[in-house]
Amino acid sequence: MEQIERQDLQHIVKDGDVIGVAALTVSNLPAELLRNVLEAYDKTGSPKGLTFINANDISSMGIEPELDDFVERGMISRIIMSIMTASPKTADAIKNNEIEAYFLPQGVIATHYRQTNSILPGVITKIGLNTTIDPRYKGGRTNDKTTEQLVTFLNIESEDYLHYQLPPVDVALLRGTYADAQGNIYVSQEAYLSEGYSIALNAKSTHGTVVVQVKEIIDTPDLNPDDVFIPGSLVDYIYVAGDSKHHRQLIQTHYDPVFSGEATTNERIDPPLPFNTRKTILRRAAQFLNEGDTISIGFGINNELSNLLYEENVEHQVQPVQDIGIFGGFIGSGKHFGMNANFDFRLRHDQTWDFIYNGGISVAYLSFAEIDQYGNVNVSYFGNRMNGCGGFIDISQSVQRIIFSGSLVARSQLTIKDEQLEVIEEGTTQKFIPEVSNIDFNASYAKTLNQEVYIVTDRAVFELRNEGLTLIEIAPGLNLEKDVIQQMGFKPLIAKDLKTIDHTIYQEQWGLLAQSIH
Structure with missing residues (x-):
């Protein structure tokens, strides 16, 4: 494990890389890492031709870097995700055949990382049969530019299945709350426990790179080894966020222990529903x-x-x-x-x-x-x-x-x-x-x-x-x-x-x- 600074990222993320991100809106979003990748492109014109894989939506209402920031710069050539609710520039780019795009089932994306390597053949499942995901329909492809089949139809012993083969992750851009001196990652203050461990596995299985943004590196005997979320042996680089505002727990708050399960509350999160x-x-x-x-x-x-x-x-x-x-x-x-x-x-x-x-x-x-x-x-x-x-x-x-x-x-x-x-x-x-x-x-x-x-x-x-x-x-x-x-x-x-x-x-x-x- 090596601690890196912002300028080091331009040597890690390269043209054509497949980027794996495990986030939900801003939760678990390595926002400062993404911001530094954008700045590197603005200065050097690289990296470009990127593929982004994300099981969830990383739109952030403009608070943090999001898909639109990469798409409007022309940095992304392909996205693979399940849902996109607030990225209008990305939606327009898909409709205009400017980028390739796949919408695949969220669970399949989240679990495929640990099923796609030199030993396992990718996901073979019935999920998606007879829907828009089935290659006999659209195969999850969203436009004419998207031609490669990531989903194929199989019949095994008279049973129908779909076979998902997604590209391996070249660079995993992940996030945790803390790292210890050995590079083990803890997520004690996060509102969302992502598939970050599986993405790190996928990257390492094909000699990719794992970079994790944390709030700080701590070294204390009070750390519980059972709380390790990503083992340090899977982590290549640790990046300590220089500004806590780029390490938000939720869109609504930088940090509240209630939403990470460290505390409870007697107050209702939502007011009662109106009668309608x-x-x-x-x-x-x-x-x-x-x-x-x-x-x-x-x-x-x-x-x-x-x-x-x-x-x-x-x-x-x-x-x-x-x-x-x-x-x-x-x-x-x-x-x-x-x-x-x-x-x-x-x-x-x-x-x-x-x-x-x-x-x-x-x-x-x-x-x-x-x-x-x-x-x-x-x-x-x-x-x-x-x-x-x-x-x-x-x-x-x-x-x-x-x-x-x-x-x-x-x-x-x-x-x-x-x-x-x-x-x-x-x-x-x-x-x-x-x-x-x-x-x-x-x-x-x-x-x-x-x-x-x-x-x-x-x-x-x-x-x-x-x-x-x-x-x-x-x-x-x-x-x-x-x-x-x-x-x-x-x-x-x-x-x-x-x-x-x-x-x-x-x-x-x-x-x-x-x-x-x-």
Whole structure:
């Protein structure tokens, strides 16, 4: 292990290198390392032609270096990631065929590092079959410039699989809280336990370089060897951040021990959810919970489910899980995203996917952008947006019970009065359409997996049955034809015993979720 200064980085990152980063927004982001790489390019015109691999999104609202900073300089030739939510220049570069780009399942990216080396052949898995990731569809490729197949189709003993072969990491740019004198890395103050160890393994397996940004190097007998996150034998260089502002724990704070599990809090991270149709969607969706469920909480509306569980005093009956490695506790949402507190325990990001792939999740709460007449779901590409699939595909193909949640029509205005729903103004965009252009969830494949699938909207509840997508409940106060069927791009099957959604969820004060969990 060698300690380096900022000027040394220009000799480490070279043209054409594959860069491995393990971060979520600014959490675990080696921001000062990335800033120094940008400065080196501004001075010398190098490094360029880089490939960035990152399982999560590293957008930072302009607080720290992010993808857009590299793309606008022309430094990146290819990106491999699962999700991209706030990098408009990168999205434009992809749409304009200026760079190659792959959106692959988050769990596959996070776990592939330790499965891709001279001994192991890369990831062979069923995750991604019959979706946009399958090479029989798009193979995860986003534009015409992206021609190389990183995903191939295999049939092994009459079973279908996908084979993911991602390029090895030349330079791992990672982060920890501290390093000791031997170069061992500790992450005691981080809000997110990344897949950094696996990236370091991948780099070392092909004689790549591992650089880790830390707050300081410490040498004290109080260090617990069980707390080592990355062994020093995997670390080539340590970089001590010269400015703590480039070592933020979260976008919202430089450091708070609550969010790294070093302390607990009696205060709610989020205020209680306002009473509106968004809240009634969550209430109806939560009625599908069973006692002891481990719940995968997705992004979008379902990120607010933890808030509802606490409001209803049932948080002890189930365990919410975020695929970034948070188990239990209060999961922050909206502007408090990433601010998770009082959790039961944490796992490394890649270990969390091991948990999910092996049946650790009993029910998944997922959002949707579009749903078609067959029950297929699109979350990656809609309108002018290019988001990627994140962990949606991994999760939706690894659990037996799925609850999709969202509004029936985008940007409509509804009101609740006397425990009934009323449409004030119709929306502008249908979300239930004849056929989705991009398949992230394949309904026909889900049936072969015997999955239990429900779709909860503000106006109606649907079930994916063998005979097709079936409307099973309608909100009280609505007209079936005018307010539901006419607002869809197709006519769903309608259950013979069509029911009205439980009217009690339309009360401002509810408190009845515990009665539904059994």
